[in-house]
Amino acid sequence: MMSFGRITALRGPAAIAVGLAALVAGIVLAAWTERSLGNYQLALQLHGGGVVDLGHSMEPQDGLQGRMVRISGTPRVVEAPYDSDFNQQAVTPVLSRHVQMFQWRELRLGSNVTYELDWADTPQDSSRFAQPQGHANPGPFPLAGERFDAGSVELGGYKLDTALVHALPGSEPVAPDAKTLPANLAASFSLHDGALVTSARPGDPRLGDMRVSWSAVPLQEVTVIARVDGNRLVAVPNADDGKGYEVNVGDSALLDMRPDMAAQPTLVWPRRILAVLLAVLGMGLLLRQRDATRIDPRLALGGGLLVVGVFAAMPWLGSSTAAAIAWFVVALAGLALLVWWHRASRPRHHQHH
Template sequence: MSIGRLTVLHGPPAIVAGVALLVLGIVLAALTEHSVWNYRLALQLHGGGVIDLGHSLEPQDGLQGHMVRISGTPRVVEAPYDTDFNQQAATPVLERHVRMFQWRELRIGGTTTYELDWADTPQDSSRFAQPQGHANPGSFPIAGKRFDAGSVELGGYKLDAALVHALPDSEPVAPVAKALPANLAASFSLQDGALVTSANPGNPRLGDLQVSWSAVPLQEVTVIARVDGDRLVAVPNAVDGDGYEVNVGDSTLLDMRPDMAAEPALIWPRRILAVLLATLGMGLLLRQKDATRIDPRVALGGGLLVVGVFAAMPWLGSSTADATAWAVVALAGLALLVWHRRASRPRSRH
């Protein structure tokens, strides 16, 4: 089988070979475009492609506006500060937790019982089945609160507030009792890593408060975010709703985005091979019945027409540019077929 002056298959073998080559070309073209379409869709969902910087943490030229992946341990430049209790810690996020010793209603089957225990939200005793003798104080005089560091850096980049909030994990932080303001030092004492208002910490009373703190630990993390000057920020209006990723440890891109396969390889060689396969197939199927050669214009025209049509299909409704480009390829193939047909007509003699 060959194009031009070389001989070709005849009869049923030629038809079978032509159909097989044509189908292979169509399938290869459709699969190639579908893989590119899937990859671009994943990019759109997460805010764009990612440049893997690994542990190269210093800002580099040419990265402005690009998504990057960076691994390392954050550095707290301005530590969070709980002004009410005069507590501070070298952590990206410091959180205050408040609990009160209150009555709690327990319903097991048809039995209702009451017990005094620590709870982190006010228990509305007016809704109890037996409120008499189980009245709770009401709202907390001190609220729980979250304190973010004024500045957190990952290498040479400052982390935007959204990325600081997303830093994972939490560990308890023991308060410094001697740092308490005088008015609170008179009310609170230290017990088991928390501050309590109990006169006898081992035997709390109704309405006693317990205040404790937790912090995001300083550990290796991997961040995917957009470069904005010397800052790492979330991508605005990202389809996935976040526009950034944060993981513990040195995580790969696939670990953080399991729905995002690697960028398809050898796209253009696969496209060219699809056209060649379809060209050979169409050459065998469209040749003249008694012809011993494949006409190059017929073969190439048919191959471009078929591949162009099927390659455009995955892009319909999603990418006008790609669909148009393949439509142009199909039209070029159709033009070749029309040109061959007109050139093959016998010229009239006058």
């Protein structure tokens, strides 16, 4: 490798070539470092902050208050959800009741209109049918679908906030327990194919018959990214991504859930210093006076700081005023050195009386 002394001793085209290469390398390194750092900080801002990866070590720890954490494990239902209307309960974070009625439905295929009786989870307005006569539906449902949340769901030692409970993925059918039905409903409903139906002959429903079924969010391993608030995990309020949390099925790595976090740059300050040194070397070779025997340090340093400061500030424009100003100050320092060098190098004219 060529020594620093031999590089600075280069003359003519060789000095220009090496100077340009060093200057371009310094500019690219500075701009790339600042852009990657800016992108990472934007990702932090978008999601609500950096994440402490706790893995399966899920007990509350000192120093985590207000921090974002990643935790994996299977949620534990402390207080199971309860459908008091039907006296149904299941060990699940969320229990959902689905209500359907056997109704006429209008099917259109081009200009062809046909009608069929089928289960539908919303009232079908037969008054809007092309042929309402003979296809009249009963109207509003006597029962409504509803969602029932568990009173408390924990992941490790943390209680999950409502938003996180609602974000838990998946759904599986829950067979109702006909034995626990209140007396008034037990007289109307019977168990058929995993649901409660009002049909006299469950396999042959008639217009207006009701069918009620339930589904539950399964208890399975999940990974949660959320903010620690005491012994609770909560969403970050007013996060730029509109959520402030992440929930995935299984033991998901942080970078799988937040790919933009992969851009976290390392060795930021060594890269910045190297960028300045390369630019200083390049400017020193390019700006050296033809008859100079060595590189002027003020000229080289001033030019290097000016160029790196300007190009390093550009990625921050529009995202971080403070970072942009800091780099423009570096550029101004370089400009001040160049002005100083220029004034110091001017020949002095003595006035004769």
